[in-house]
Amino acid sequence: GENVEQHPSTLSVQEGDSAVIKCTYSDSASNYFPWYKQELGKGPQLIIDIRSNVGEKKDQRIAVTLNKTAKHFSLHITETQPEDSAVYFCAASNTGDYKLSFGAGTTVTVRA
Amino acid sequence: EAGVTQSPTHLIKTRGQQATLRCSPISGHTSVYWYQQALGLGLQFLLWYDEGEERNRGNFPPRFSGRQFPNYSSELNVNALELEDSALYLCASSWDRGSDTQYFGPGTRLTVL
Numbered sequence: 001g002e003n004v005e006q007h008p009s010t011l012s013v014q015e016g017d018s019a020v021i022k023c024t025y026s027d028s029a030s031n032y033f034p035w036y037k038q039e040l041g042k043g044p045q046l047i048i049d050i051r052s053n054v055g056e057k058k059d060q061r062i063a064v065t066l067n068k069t070a071k072h073f074s075l076h077i078t079e080t081q082p083e084d085s086a087v088y089f090c091a092a093s094n095t096g097d098y099k100l101s102f103g104a105g106t107t108v109t110v111r112a
Numbered sequence: 113e114a115g116v117t118q119s120p121t122h123l124i125k126t127r128g129q130q131a132t133l134r135c136s137p138i139s140g141h142t143s144v145y146w147y148q149q150a151l152g153l154g155l156q157f158l159l160w161y162d163e164g165e166e167r168n169r170g171n172f173p174p175r176f177s178g179r180q181f182p183n184y185s186s187e188l189n190v191n192a193l194e195l196e197d198s199a200l201y202l203c204a205s206s207w208d209r210g211s212d213t214q215y216f217g218p219g220t221r222l223t224v225l
Contacts, residue, residue, distance in 0.1 A: 032212035043116070043202055043216035044155070089155065093212045098143070099168055100214060102155040 002027040004092050006103025013080050014111050021106045023090035024072040030092040033066060033073045034100070038087045048075070080110045114139065116205050116217030124223045125193050133188040133220045137205030143167075144186040145206070145214055146178060150199035158201075161186050193224045 003026040013019045025033075031052035036044035050057045050064045050073065057064050061080075066073040077084055087107050091100040117136045125131050137144050146158040157170040161180035175191040184205075190197055200221050204214035 034212070034214075036216070041218075043218045046213070046215060049213065091155075095212065097168065098145070098160055098206075098212060098214075099157045099170065100145075100147075100155075100212070101157070104154050 002030055002092055002101035004090060004101050004103045006090050006106060008106060009104065010107045012109045012111060015080060015082060017080055019077040019080055019108055021075045021088055022072060023103050025092040027094065029094045031095055032093050034091050035064060035075050036089045038089065044089060082110050082112055084108060085110045116203055116215055118203050118217040118220050120220060122221045124225065126225050127193055127195060129193050131190045131193060131222055133201050135203030135217060136185045138215060141205035141207055142184050143206045144180055144184065145204040146188050147202045147204065148199045149202055195224050198222060198224045
């Protein structure tokens with residue numbers, strides 16, 4: 001089955017700086033890569049996703065890049081704000097399976 | 113538009129009992145997925161229901177089961193509860209017959225004593 005590894009496990013940044021989280025996946029058939037943000041006491045919230053036919057996608061301060069050859073994808077958050085503090089999860093799946101395989105999560109803390 | 117809703121918010125059971133968790137998908141969504149988020153184990157796929165049928169299952173024993181009703185809501189049943197079943201159980205929903213784009217509810221926190 002798919003194995004997704006996520007680094008780092010914790011990340012502390014100064015407000016206004018950028019944050020980068022990296023994930024690698026094992027199954028070359030995976031073609032969908034979402035990122036979720038989970039705040040304390042809440043369920044994961046989909047913040048951005050990318051499909052394998054696209055190399056990069058951006059939505060305001062967040063962006064995701066995908067390198068299919070190396071089987072890794074990354075989340076970039078620019079101009080971080082205190083409300084960006086949360087646990088971020090990457091995931092991977094392949095069409096037809098619809099089973100998301102998640103990374104272990106990254107706890108992001110934005111220092112004011 | 114209302115999101116995915118789950119009930120109850122918290123559930124406390126003792127070992128050997130049965131637990132029933134409920135989920136209502138986003139209006140218009142027909143697929144429901146269940147995930148377990150246990151401490152130290154991350155988010156793990158449990159079950160996928162679509163059009164009232166189980167379509168896919170994760171690596172969980174048969175005592176984890178569920179069903180989907182004609183209105184697309186779903187129940188997750190866990191029989192013969194074990195201490196390690198303590199976790200946050202998350203329900204997600206998506207459009208059509210299965211979709212990678214899944215939207216999660218707030219979860220049910222199950223504690224087994």
